[in-house]
Amino acid sequence: MGEFADKLAAQSPAFQRAYLGSLAPSLVKSANLEKYYKTLTDFDFITAKINHPEFGVQPLIEDYDLIDHREMSNNSEYNFKKGTSLELIQGALRLSAHILVADKRQLASQLHGRLLNQKMPEEIQTLLAQIKQVKTFPWLCPLTTSLTPPGGRLLRTLNGHSDSVLGVAVTPNGQQVISASSDKTLKVWNLATGEVIATFTGEYPISCCAVAPDGMTIVAGDTSGRVHFLRLQGMREE
Incomplete structure (x- = not known):
């Protein structure tokens, strides 16, 4: 993992909980949109929030809703391309949510398989490169877009029944x-x-x-x- 993960791991559990829960909201509140974009496209942050026992995939998905992209379009600090990247990552997480709830170790495979596309923005290309550096455990790295990508008709899958x-x-x-x-x-x-x-x-x-x-x-x-x-x-x- 990268510098973010190393620094976070060195902190107390209480600090980790408070930091992961408040980082994205505080960046939006202070209008630090550049760091907000960077945080929510950082695989280390995504991994840390999903794996924390008090958070998980849904609180992470909600971090991407802290700004309304339509309302922010006239804000001089708003970057349309980066906003699009956040929407695509959020969409990929939402499509993968039912799988990640059962097995968080599939995060790298799920994001890579849903976002791997030559037309993806630069921020997502950087995220995919970061994902490919994961070596903490074996994972399936798709070479083509092998899973349903975000932006299509499918928004989310609900998983809970044991029969038809x-x-x-x-x-x-x-x-x-x-x-x-x-x-x-x-x-x-x-x-x-x-x-x-x-x-x-x-x-x-x-x-x-x-x-x-x-x-x-x-x-x-x-x-x-x-x-x-x-x-x-x-x-x-x-």
């Missing part, structure tokens, strides 16, 4: 997704974070689901022929 998904519904506010599965569960997902926020477990496979216009009533049917009416607030939280 038979029905999906979205709440009216667009913030939650409901999924019905053969594994006898109905899950409520936070669409922004990809986390399961509540689960209903039935006796039979749940074959379909829908959300009422009030956004709080869920209707689900199972393979026994029964229909379940559930209040979103009354479901068991994960």
